[in-house]
Amino acid sequence: MKTWLIPYVKLHYKGLLLSIFLGLFALFCGSALMFTSGFLISKSALRPENILMVYVPIVGVRTFGISRAVIQYLSRLSSHHTILGILSDMRGKLYRVLELQAAFLHSRLKTGSVLGVLVDDIDHLQDLFIRTILPSIVSLGMYATVVLSLGWFDWTFAILIACYVFLLVILIPIASLAYLRISLKFIKKDRNIQYQELTDSTLGIRDWMVTGRQSELINQSQVKDQIVTRLEAKAKKVKRLRDFISQLVIGAIVISMVYWSSGMVGSDRLSVTMIAAFVLVTISISEAFLPVSDAIEKLPEYSDSIHRLKQLEEHIGEDDNHEYQTLSNNNMLINLKDVFFKYPDSERFVLNGIDLTISQGEKIAILGRSGAGKSSIVQLITGVRGATQGQVEINGYSPQAIGDSLFEKISVLNQRPHLFNTTIYNNIRLANQNAAAEEVYEVARKVGLYDYIMTLPKGFDTHMSESGSIFSGGQQQRIALARTLLKGSSVVILDEPTVGLDPETESALLTTIFTALQDKTLIWITHHLTGVQKMDEVIFLEDGKIVMRGSHQELMKKDARYRGLYYLDVPKSVRKYLSGI
Numbered sequence: 395m396k397t398w399l400i401p402y403v404k405l406h407y408k409g410l411l412l413s414i415f416l417g418l419f420a421l422f423c424g425s426a427l428m429f430t431s432g433f434l435i436s437k438s439a440l441r442p443e444n445i446l447m448v449y450v451p452i453v454g455v456r457t458f459g460i461s462r463a464v465i466q467y468l469s470r471l472s473s474h475h476t477i478l479g480i481l482s483d484m485r486g487k488l489y490r491v492l493e494l495q496a497a498f499l500h501s502r503l504k505t506g507s508v509l510g511v512l513v514d515d516i517d518h519l520q521d522l523f524i525r526t527i528l529p530s531i532v533s534l535g536m537y538a539t540v541v542l543s544l545g546w547f548d549w550t551f552a553i554l555i556a557c558y559v560f561l562l563v564i565l566i567p568i569a570s571l572a573y574l575r576i577s578l579k580f581i582k583k584d585r586n587i588q589y590q591e592l593t594d595s596t597l598g599i600r601d602w603m604v605t606g607r608q609s610e611l612i613n614q615s616q617v618k619d620q621i622v623t624r625l626e627a628k629a630k631k632v633k634r635l636r637d638f639i640s641q642l643v644i645g646a647i648v649i650s651m652v653y654w655s656s657g658m659v660g661s662d663r664l665s666v667t668m669i670a671a672f673v674l675v676t677i678s679i680s681e682a683f684l685p686v687s688d689a690i691e692k693l694p695e696y697s698d699s700i701h702r703l704k705q706l707e708e709h710i711g712e713d714d715n716h717e718y719q720t721l722s723n724n725n726m727l728i729n730l731k732d733v734f735f736k737y738p739d740s741e742r743f744v745l746n747g748i749d750l751t752i753s754q755g756e757k758i759a760i761l762g763r764s765g766a767g768k769s770s771i772v773q774l775i776t777g778v779r780g781a782t783q784g785q786v787e788i789n790g791y792s793p794q795a796i797g798d799s800l801f802e803k804i805s806v807l808n809q810r811p812h813l814f815n816t817t818i819y820n821n822i823r824l825a826n827q828n829a830a831a832e833e834v835y836e837v838a839r840k841v842g843l844y845d846y847i848m849t850l851p852k853g854f855d856t857h858m859s860e861s862g863s864i865f866s867g868g869q870q871q872r873i874a875l876a877r878t879l880l881k882g883s884s885v886v887i888l889d890e891p892t893v894g895l896d897p898e899t900e901s902a903l904l905t906t907i908f909t910a911l912q913d914k915t916l917i918w919i920t921h922h923l924t925g926v927q928k929m930d931e932v933i934f935l936e937d938g939k940i941v942m943r944g945s946h947q948e949l950m951k952k953d954a955r956y957r958g959l960y961y962l963d964v965p966k967s968v969r970k971y972l973s974g975i
Contacts, residue, residue, distance in 0.1 A: 402480045409476030410528070416469035417532040418539075421682050423465055427458035428678040432671035440667070477523045526689035533563055533686050540679055547663070551654045558647045562640055562683040567690035570636045574629055636687055644680040651676045726788060726803060726884045726915060728752040728775060733784035735770055735938075743782070744770045746938040754884065757916040759926045762935035768919045772887055775917070776804060805883040807907075809893045811874030813865075818847055818873070819854040825877035837879040840910045841872040868899040875907060885915040892922065900924060923963040932956075 403410065434451040442448055537559050544552035655672045658664040728751070735745040745767045752758055760768050773779040774786045777793030777800055786792060793800055813821050822834050834854070838844040846869070850856045858865070858873075865873065871891050878886055888907065892900040904925040908916075918929065926932050927946040934942035934956070942949060942956055949956040 402483055405483065406476050406480050409472060409479065410523075413469060413473035413476055413528055414531050414535070416465055416472055417528060418535050420462060420465040420469045421532065421536050421679070422539075423458050423462035425675050425678050427455060427462055428674040429671045430454040430458060432669075432674035433667055436667035436670045473524060473528055477520055480523060481520045525685070529685045530689050533683050536679060536682050537563060547658070548654070551650075554650065555647065558643055558650070559683060561643050562680070563686045566636060566640055566643070567687040570632065570687055571690050574632055633688075637684070640684055640687060644677070644684075647680055648673060648676055725754045727754065727790075728885070728915075728917075729785070729787045730771070730774065730781075731785040731787070733774065733781045733786060735767075735774060735779065735782050744938050745774075748784075748938075748940065750933070750940075752915060752917065754915055755913070756931070757918070757929045759918045759920060759929040759932045760935060761920055761923065761926070761932065763921065766935040767938045768921075768935060769889065772806070772889060772917070772919055775887070776800065776806065803883055804885045804887065805878040805881055806887045806889055807871070807874055807878055807891045808889040809891060811870060811877075813858045813870055813873060815858060817852075817855050817857055818850075821858055821873055822876045822880060825881040829880050833880060834876075837876040840879055841876045842906050843869065843872050843876065866899075867895055868903050871895075871903055872906065875910060879910055883914070885917065886911050888916065888918040888920070890920055890922075892920075892924075897924070904928075923960045926960075 430451045434448055434455055437448050437451065537556075540559065541552050541556045544555055651673050652669070655664060655669045659666050659669060730748050730750040733745055733748040733750075734743055736743045744765075748767075748771070750758075750771075760771060762768050770779070774781055775788070775793065777796070780786075780792075780794060788796060788800065814824070819831075819834060822838065823829055826833075835844060838847060838854075847854055847856070874891075891907070892903055895903065900922075901924065908925070908928045916929070920926075929946060931943060932946050932949060933940055942953055944952075946960075950960065
């Protein structure tokens with residue numbers, strides 16, 4: 395509430411106050427329209443001697459009729475403009491919260507949970523203002539106006555009407571909320587679970603289809619959807635009953651108004667022409683109180699949404715309560731000192747006593763079987779994980795102390811770079827929004843894509859399509875490499891970027907990478923030995939320990955096991971090709 399609601403109310407209070415004022419004014423115009431219409435009908439029925447006797451109410455009806463429509467439009471325009479401004483600020487804050495630790499999201503949060511917040515919770519906060527706060531304040535303002543106006547004529551009757559309206563705006567909504575709270579809670583919870591499971595299933599749909607279990611996936615989704623549908627149907631029944639009771643209360647108000655106004659006419663305290671005026675205005679005003687029930691019943695959803703947003707902010711920002719160190723230069727010294735690491739839910743150490751120093755400009759290849767600990771070293775260097783024991787330092791600071799500014803100095807080129815559904819130019823320039831067009835063209839030349847791109851009908855303005863499907867795997871990696879060059883990071887981590895490529899494409903891509911990044915620090919995670927002769931040092935991991943290390947040339951001379959692995963892994967034709975470049 396303090397971080398996701400109150401600040402935005404303070405920031406946009408003028409717009410909110412204007413929306414409330416216009417909402418009340420629109421209700422006043424609607425009530426005045428019904429009042430003058432009732433008076434006009436009654437007065438006309440008495441057959442006045444001259445049209446001038448009803449000229450003023452005729453003008454009043456036309457004035458209030460037009461004013462009501464105009465003010466109602468302005469009220470909605472003002473409220474939606476203000477709320478969309480609040481919503482924009484909220485989405486901006488949420489994006490900044492997520493952006494700050496984008497690299498950490500996958501390890502800390504489920505994609506579906508983030509999707510639920512983005513799609514569901516922010517929209518609920520929009521409804522909080524449009525459907526709850528503003529209508530409720532307007533209704534309460536009208537409530538006070540009605541009671542005070544009737545008190546001018548008869549305080550006893552004003553108190554009776556106050557009791558009726560109390561039923562409409564307080565008692566019935568609270569009773570409905572108390573009954574629906576559990577159902578609404580389960581609906582919200584189940585919908586969030588559906589977001590998570592749908593996201594998980596969509597991302598893994600190929601595997602479902604390969605295993606022939608797509609019907610099982612559909613059945614599971616349908617069963618859960620049916621449960622939520624039944625809960626929603628039950629909630630709708632309760633709402634219909636609540637609305638029926640509310641209409642009965644309004645009927646009682648109208649009947650009471652007829653009885654009271656007739657009595658006032660009988661005692662000569664009101665003109666007979668005022669009976670219809672009071673009855674019609676009662677019907678108009680009563681309608682203003684009905685939205686309160688819908689507004690109040692949504693409070694648990696709003697509360698849950700605010701709670702989830704707060705949790706997300708705390709979860710992602712749990713390490714953000716201190717000042718981060720800033721790396722002011724491009725000379726990066728990476729040190730791992732006697733590092734042990736295991737994942738939180740595991741007793742097995744993935745890394746066992748790793749000692750490693752990487753100076754600026756060095757090129758290190760880290761090899762090993764799957765599960766040997768290669769990717770864990772990357773996670774430690776980038777700060778996604780912290781060492782269980784030992785120290786990981788960059789220029790004397792832990793990656794966590796540096797925070798996300800570390801990613802200004804470190805780039806990661808992984809197996810599957812994401813290419814957005816926009817132009818080639820935008821996909822490359824994503825790495826540096828301040829880059830000039832010539833800089834984008836230059837990095838495209840360096841990665842060997844410029845000539846190919848220029849053969850396309852729209853050149854750099856060609857759309858990549860979803861996930862860059864118009865390009866081959868090697869070309870997609872070259873786009874990602876161009877981004878890395880444009881970003882200008884001092885350290886580049888290659889996390890098996892050639893996986894899935896044929897040997898010829900792999901060799902060509904590696905050649906491009908080594909040429910383009912020759913002045914950078916390279917940390918190359920791979921299970922292949924193709925191209926390792928270009929590295930300053932080759933490190934072989936096994937069971938979390940370094941079992942071989944040295945330059946490719948040194949290991950080829952002194953280590954028979956390494957030599958055998960190299961000849962087994964790298965075809966003779968590829969060895970000949972790489973030795974010639």
